[in-house]
Amino acid sequence: MRSEEEHHDIVIVGGGICGLATALALHRIQEAWHHKSTVQVKSSRVEDFRCLKRTDLIQVLFDNLPAGSVRLGCQIVAVEGDSSTSFPILYVHDGSIIKAKVLIGCDGSNSIISKSLGLGALNSLPNCVIRGLTNYPNGHDLERCFLRNLDNGYMAFGRIPIDDKLVHWFVDWPYPDRDTDASKDPKFIMELAMQQIKDYPAEMIEMVESSNPSSLNLTRIRYRSPWHLVFGNFRRGTMTVAGDAMHMMGPFLGQGGCVALEDAVVLARNLAEAMPMGLEGGRVGDGELKKRIEAAFENYVKERKPRVLRLAMQSMLVGMLISSPSKIKRLLSLALLVVFFGGASLSYTRYDCGPL
């Protein structure tokens, strides 16, 4: 066990899409601070439907960060406020301690930082999603396709080409009554997927059968209830959360990762606006620094809440519409979607979170 103590200005917990994007946004802003220039990176509007591998996105974000800014294998086990400065203290699994002026929790669905902020537990749907990738070395001519069996309410199957050789597919089905270790076994996942699609067209069965076993993944669908988003506390002092740690939602709109990228831009922009000279390099006292960071996080949370609340509601209703075994619930969710969200409108993809 180590008993070392480290000091950092900003610590981000979690190296997924949100953590890496937030780190990159903050580095871009820091560069602007040093060069006294305006950051020109803008969030782009999504005008069309695109599928990409999550690992590719993570790799691109990682590759653009300065060397040494990501520490791998560092599991945070607890967080508390320093009794003298009230800045956050992080406890690492190896016994070491990290003291930070700013703490951003991008640690996903089982977030330690969310728990420390007192956010309630996530809800689980009785569904799971099996996902996989199939490579066609000689190319394919498959188009995007979604199928749903409306008789049982649950079953959904979809495929989306990533490029002319690689296709992403998914099967949505009730969560298997098996222990979680079995649900990580590619053989078990493949058997389950094949069982669910046995009556589907041969071309789809063939695609699932020839998928790459290491790409197979079974995930229980979980989400943060919209009520938590309304009443939850997303910051305390100089600590806040972003990405799934803040607003985990079911995959029904395919927006979780996109919203995590928006969080990164908005969070970094608010920090930059509150502290145009960076963390002020000791020029302002800790009390003033704390006040400015708190104001930045307050604005960040205020800006993000309406956006993520609307998406969480829409995602929950779409989830209910496509997966509830109750016809009455499906009808009710359809009515609410039409009244409040324009039915099948994709207007949520045209949201502009503003420039960095």
Ligand SMILES: Cc1cc2nc3c(=O)[nH]c(=O)nc-3n(C[C@H](O)[C@H](O)[C@H](O)COP(=O)(O)OP(=O)(O)OC[C@H]3O[C@@H](n4cnc5c(N)ncnc54)[C@H](O)[C@@H]3O)c2cc1C
């Ligand atoms: C089936 C499915 C389909 C989806 N489809 C889409 C889609 O089409 N489009 C889309 O935009 N989104 C989609 N999403 C959502 C998207 O994957 C997530 O919203 C996104 O990955 C969230 O990123 P994150 O960085 O917030 O969290 P995560 O990706 O969960 O990353 C959290 C990171 O924190 C680390 N971590 C956790 N705890 C600790 C700790 N204590 N100490 C240190 N590190 C820690 C983890 O190891 C991980 O690296 C889908 C999700 C699912 C389940």
